[in-house]
Amino acid sequence: ALRHPQTLAASLAILGKFRAAAQIALQEESLYWLVHNGTVHIHSVCAPMITAGFSGEVVEYLIFAVLCFEAHVLLAAPRHLKWRVALITEVCHCYDDVKKPEKAMEFIERSLREIKDLQTLEALDPVPQKPEVGAMYAAAEGKLALLAARHDGALKDAGALTAKLTAPGAFPGAGEKARCLLEILHDPARRVVRHAPPIEGSSAAAAVVAAAAFVTPHVAAMTVGLTHAVATRAAAEAAAAAAEAENKDPNVQSQVSFYGGDETMAGDKEPMDSAPAAAAPAEPSKEDGDAPPTEEEAAPAVDPTAPPPPLDPEAAAAFTASLAELPMELHTALLKQCFNYEAWDTFHALHALAKLRLADAAADAASASSLGGVAVALAAASDVLAAVRAVQTEGEGAKDGGATGADAPEEEGPDALHALGETLASLPPLAAHSCADIITDSALLLW
DSSP states (O other): OTTSHHHHHHHHHHHHHHHHHHHHHHTSGGGHHHHHHHHHHHHHHHHHHHHTTOHHHHHHHHHHHHHHHHHOTTTTSGGGHHHHHHHHHHHHHHHHHTTOHHHHHHHHHHHHHHHHHHHHHHHTSSSOOOHHHHHHHHHHHHHHHHHHHHTOGGGGSHHHHHHHHHSTTSSOSTTHHHHHHHHHHOOTTOOSSSOOOOOTTSHHHHHHHHHHHHHHHHHHHHHHHHHHHHHHHHHHHHHHHHHHHHHHHHHHHHHHHHTTSSSOOTTOSSOGGGOOOOOOOOOOOTTTOSOOOOHHHHSOOOOTTSOOOOOOHHHHHHHHHHHHHSOHHHHHHHHHHHHHTTOHHHHHHHHHHHHHHHHHHHHSHHHHHHHTHHHHHHHHHHHHHHHHHHHHTTTOHHHHTSSOGGGSOSSSSHHHHHHHHHHHHTOOTTHHHHTHHHHHHHHHHHO
């Protein structure tokens, strides 16, 4: 609908009215909240227009929204930095769409200077700065640093980008490396299910290669840690089951002694010791002779109640670090981008890891309740994209990174389509928010 000339003109007229109203409200300091709400409405109108390809028409209104926060003393407060940086990000994406990355870089540098100036003014206050205020400034500067990395021409080479990600101190915050990759891969015109490879020589192509190098060690570390957690939990469950079985034995013995040992149990027609004799064991074949036992027969029986040995300190540290570097929300986002850019090996690894993480979260009741929508988003994205991949690859999903193992259909056609339909039907309502575009395009594919 936005591509219709009349609809486009009406949308631009609405943006003009919002800008005029905000300019009037700026003249009265107490109406800062009205200016803030005006920037929210401007963004809500611009967002679908950017997706529709009208970034050049709306960028001036987003720049105006950013300038509102710089011009108003109350809106320049640190508590508004998060929304201010979000608007700056949209401006840069618009410049990217119209092929003006140098303008985006200029706007990022200007915004960094403005935030630095604000910090300088804050430092003049004799009252010490609160830690939460410092965290707001650090988060804003970190986000702008990720935007700058997206527009750094030197990072269009995969080797340079990988070296940047692995350089000590380049991205000190937890999860910042994944966020940097996601920022470079971001493209509002692309939809996850409608995948296509990146353009050769582009920043996205370099980010796809760097993502594989980034994901591989974290997947390995988390696989070791989660597998160990599964084995530990299985041993605990086996020990609990054995203890429960032992607790039932005294009841059985009391019933036997009540009936006099050799007497029959209530309802039995035969004495307990008159059970039919077990079948005589088959005599060994003469041809077999005294054959030595096989390795499986000679191996000692494994005690299912024995927990596995603890992880060595290095593996435990790597597992903890990987959980911090790749939390579930970033795991979900990278899974989507790898599917969208046809990085099938990386998608396969992230999909297998998602199964382990979700199984571990489901087994831990406290963890599952605390994750909530984050776990639902990962489960929905993982299941739906694997089912879509199985349909699109004509039964070769297990070979090139779609549905794997037991999830991979033996053949394409009605079975794969049926599996996709069942997957979509089983999604909880909460998934409609986090995976709206995936669910919509998957339903169209099914149709």
